[in-house]
Amino acid sequence: MNGGLRMTGGVAHAPSRATRMVILGVIGLVFAVPIVAMVEFTLRKGLEGGYDAARWIALFQNGFTGVYKTVFVGLSNSVTLAVGTVALVLLLLVPTMLLVHIRFPQFRRVLELVCILPISIPAIVLVVGLAPVYAVIARMFGSGVWTLAFAYGITVLPFAYRAIQSNLDGVDVKTLSEAARTLGAGWGTVLLRVLVPNLRRGILAGAFIAVAVVLGEFTIASLLNRINLQTALVVVSKTDPYTAVILSLLALSFAFLLLLLIGRLGASPRRSRSPRSSKGTL
Known part of the structure; x- marks a missing residue:
């Protein structure tokens, strides 16, 4: 030792x-x-x-009415953004990483640079650059809160990339894909039934980080005038700081349960261990 x-x-x-x-x-x-x-x-x-516990009791007895209702609007918006961001990042990032890893390994460094670059850009600088883009998006698709998923996708891209890449380095995806193709599997089958199950841990870790980042993000939503969980908590804290902290604790508990649920859904199914009766042979 x-x-x-x-x-x-x-x-x-x-x-x-x-x-x-x-x-x-x-x-x-x-x-x-x-x-x-x-x-x-x-x-x-x-x-x-x-x-x-008077403040806790009063909050639940009043039914979260008035200004506190904003928190539920922000929470629902954040959950929607978390789902949209995870779907957007994983549906675009995982196939791209697999394609580069299998067919174009010479572009791996370029892809890594592009994916890691957003972590070096401050959120406020990112918003300044995205503001003209969102002006066009608002004219084309409206100014709904769901459009923040595009900005959040850029924000979580470095974390999701590193989580998936660390898992990808430990799997021989080229051999697996070639073996599946030799057996007659199409590329869709190779991706969904061969490669993705072997990358479950990395994909799940990327989803964890994406959900955590989206639920805790404030700067982009505030500067783009969107309501999410963090901006709603700031509004409540200006009128009642005690209740804002209570709601923060409840939101933290909700986020923990949400991540736990994602972990349960993404975990590998347990194999049933039924005892097998074996007969001895002489």
């Missing part, structure tokens, strides 16, 4: 159980401390001190 790593023949392998527990504990604190602070803030009584 050396520095928390198991050594085999002088090569460091996976960290020990104690090291993993320490790392997970530190990461858990990073997430838990802000959430606990938010809960404590919403339970404060005020100058008289003490804690109660």
